[in-house]
Amino acid sequence: xxxxxxxxxxxxxxxxxxxxxxxxxxxxxxxxxxxxxxxxxxxxxxxxxxxxxxxxxxxxxxxxxxxxxxxxxxxxxxxxxxxxxxxxxxxxxxxxxxxxxxxxxxxxxxxxxxxxxxxxxxxxxxxxxxxxxxxxxxxxxxxxxxxxxxxxxxxxxxxxxxxxxxxxxxxxxxxxxxxxxxxxxxxxxxxxxxxxxxxxxxxxxxxxxxxxxxxxxxxxxxxxxxxxxxxxxxxxxxxxxxxxxxxxxxxxxxxxxxxxxxxxxxxxxxxxxxxxxxxxxxxxxxxxxxxxxxxxxxxxxxxxxxxxxxxxxxxxxxxxxxxxxxxxxxxxxxxxxxxxxxxxxxxxxxxxxxxxxxxxxxxxxxxxxxxxxxxxxxxxxxxxxxxxxxxxxxxxxxxxxxxxxxxxxxxxxxxxxxxxxxxxxxxxxxxxxxxxxxxxxxxxxxxxxxxxxxxxxx
Ligand code: PHE
Numbered sequence: 524x525x526x527x528x529x530x531x532x533x534x535x536x537x538x539x540x541x542x543x544x545x546x547x548x549x550x551x552x553x554x555x556x557x558x559x560x561x562x563x564x565x566x567x568x569x570x571x572x573x574x575x576x577x578x579x580x581x582x583x584x585x586x587x588x589x590x591x592x593x594x595x596x597x598x599x600x601x602x603x604x605x606x607x608x609x610x611x612x613x614x615x616x617x618x619x620x621x622x623x624x625x626x627x628x629x630x631x632x633x634x635x636x637x638x639x640x641x642x643x644x645x646x647x648x649x650x651x652x653x654x655x656x657x658x659x660x661x662x663x664x665x666x667x668x669x670x671x672x673x674x675x676x677x678x679x680x681x682x683x684x685x686x687x688x689x690x691x692x693x694x695x696x697x698x699x700x701x702x703x704x705x706x707x708x709x710x711x712x713x714x715x716x717x718x719x720x721x722x723x724x725x726x727x728x729x730x731x732x733x734x735x736x737x738x739x740x741x742x743x744x745x746x747x748x749x750x751x752x753x754x755x756x757x758x759x760x761x762x763x764x765x766x767x768x769x770x771x772x773x774x775x776x777x778x779x780x781x782x783x784x785x786x787x788x789x790x791x792x793x794x795x796x797x798x799x800x801x802x803x804x805x806x807x808x809x810x811x812x813x814x815x816x817x818x819x820x821x822x823x824x825x826x827x828x829x830x831x832x833x834x835x836x837x838x839x840x841x842x843x844x845x846x847x848x849x850x851x852x853x854x855x856x857x858x859x860x861x862x863x864x865x866x867x868x869x870x871x872x873x874x875x876x877x878x879x880x881x882x883x884x885x886x887x888x889x890x891x892x893x894x895x896x897x898x899x900x901x902x903x904x905x906x907x908x909x910x911x912x913x914x915x916x917x918x919x920x921x922x923x924x925x926x927x928x929x930x931x932x933x934x935x936x937x938x939x940x941x942x943x944x945x946x947x948x949x950x951x952x953x954x955x956x957x958x959x960x961x962x963x964x965x966x967x968x969x970x971x972x973x974x975x976x977x978x979x980x981x
Contacts, residue, residue: 538773540697542781545756545765547700547846549786550707552634553754555840556815557914558790559797563808565746566738567730571794573744577751578787581966584958585757585922586779587942587949588929593766594775595941599857600760603767607933616924617858620760623921624854625874626913627759629881630906631851632684635844636676636886637816640666642837645823650833653820656804663816668890677886678879680841684848685875688856689868700846707839708789714836715795717826718803727799730808741973748970749915755786758918758925761850764857774947796822812889812907852878885909919971923964930960 535541562570596603600617607613644650644666653659667673718724752758762779769775797818801808804821808814819836823829852875859870888895888905895905903911929938935956942949949955 534768534770536697537770538778540701541765541769541773542778543700543704544697544768544846545762545778545782546704546785547843548756548761548765548850549754549782549847550704550789551843551847552631552638552840553750553756553847554786554790555711555793555843556634556812557910558750558754559793559818560810560812560814561746561750562731562794563798563801563810563814565743566735567798567808568732568734569736569738570743570747571731571791572734573739573747574750574790575787577748578755578783580958581748581922581963582751582755582757583780583783584955584963585752585925586755586762586783587776587955588925588938588959589757589760589762590766590769590775590779591938591941592925592929592933593763594769594771594944595937597767599767599861600763600854601858602861603760603763604928611932613928613932616921616928617760617763619917619921619924620758620763621855621858623759623913623917624761624851625878625881626909626917627753628684628848628851628855628878630885630909630913631844632680632848632878632882633673633677633886633906634812635680635841635848636673636678637667638837638841638844639676639680640672641816641819642834642841645830645833645837648830650820650823651830654824656806656817656821659804659817659820660813662820663813664890667813670887670891673886673889673891674883677882680844680848681875681879681882683845684852685871687845687849688852688875689871691867703839703842703846706835707843708785708792710832710836710839711789711792711796714822714832715792718796718799718822721799721803721822721825723802724799726802727797728795730802731794731798741970741977744970745915745919745974748919748967749911752918752922753914754790755783756847756850758921759854760921761854764854765850772945774945776942776947776949812904812910916971919967923967923971926959926964926967930956930964935960 535544592603596606598606600620601614604613604617653662719728756762797815800818800822804818806818810817820833823833826832852871855874856867856870859865859874860867884895885906890896894900897904901908939949939952
């Protein structure tokens with residue numbers, strides 16, 4: 524059971540509870556939906572390589588930095604900055620994080636709704652029609668292009684999220700993830716084995732792991748950077764919030780590193796499932812946000828007990844998405860509870876409702892309403908536009924600010940003290956300091972500047 528901290532906010536029941544909850548936040552549609560489709564659009568292997576480099580060079584140092592802030596202050600992102608550097612403008616960084624959480628949730632919940640739609644189809648035998656790429660594409664188009672379905676599924680997903688967030692984090696989130704995450708890992712391994720052994724599997728592996736350097740441009744680099752941050756839930760304070768429930772006597776940095784490891788493992792597994800199957804079913808890797816949803820049914824239809832695996836997979840994917848939407852809404856709710864004195868109940872329902880309103884244009888952008896789609900009002904469809912703005916750019920700006928804050932304002936010494944609390948000294952602490960102070964912020968800044976100069980928005 525959760526122990527109650529001095530501030531009465533609740534805590535994870537221990538190190539494992541935290542790892543499960545934080546991995547629950549990190550692992551989600553970012554790994555299984557966004558990673559394969561971004562990699563497909565970014566040229567395959569070269570995107571994967573840059574993404575992995577960013578996870579190690581920026582993701583790992585930054586997850587430690589965010590957790591250190593949260594554990595020290597035991598507050599939400601805005602309150603954390605207020606507590607550490609009172610009477611400065613720094614809490615604005617936390618405010619940007621709250622806003623970004625809202626922005627991400629407003630398109631993420633739409634895609635999460637699709638997983639429910641596919642779960643429903645899998646349960647009712649509706650996926651059997653997706654015998655080839657064309658049929659599968661039609662099925663996807665029907666589901667996401669129907670305005671009522673799209674809105675209903677988004678709404679249902681947000682209600683589920685609210686129902687858990689209103690109960691507080693340490694109870695609901697922990698319990699759900701402890702059982703579901705290992706099951707998800709297991710089913711992903713089974714699917715990867717099936718996919719790799721499909722005819723054409725080798726081609727898929729080559730596409731995923733053999734970098735073609737002629738495909739690199741700053742748009743691809745930006746996409747890989749955004750993906751590394753998005754997938755690890757970094758740059759907006761989710762890990763500040765989760766670190767704030769971390770027990771004082773446990774090892775924080777090893778828990779953070781473990782989360783980063785599993786998150787990356789799951790993304791690579793998703794790649795091992797999608798790319799071989801994609802060459803088997805002859806689907807274009809750069810076919811956009813529908814990619815995974817179109818590819819997967821063709822795998823289920825080509826394996827024994829495929830109907831069972833389909834149901835199990837979409838169920839677990841929905842849970843994985845739920846543990847991520849919980850963390851997104853939690854950041855926003857936690858701010859209104861801690862800083863504005865709202866009750867958890869009121870904050871959860873009101874903010875969840877507001878998010879639904881914001882999600883409407885994204886939900887309708889996949890065929891239901893023409894001018895919200897690709898080449899309508901914007902080059903991108905509204906969902907993709909939001910995915911880029913909040914998921915790539917906003918997180919990158921947040922990441923720079925958090926690095927500068929920890930490296931130069933709050934200071935490496937107190938941050939390290941928070942990371943090492945409980946007597947666990949951080950190996951390579953000097954390297955971590957250099958990464959946070961110089962390398963991470965400068966690298967991200969260079970990518971952003973080149974994007975602006977070259978105009979190569981992903
Ligand atoms: N990391 C989550 C995923 O990969 C998404 C997320 C981003 C959650 C930012 C919280 C904060 O699905």
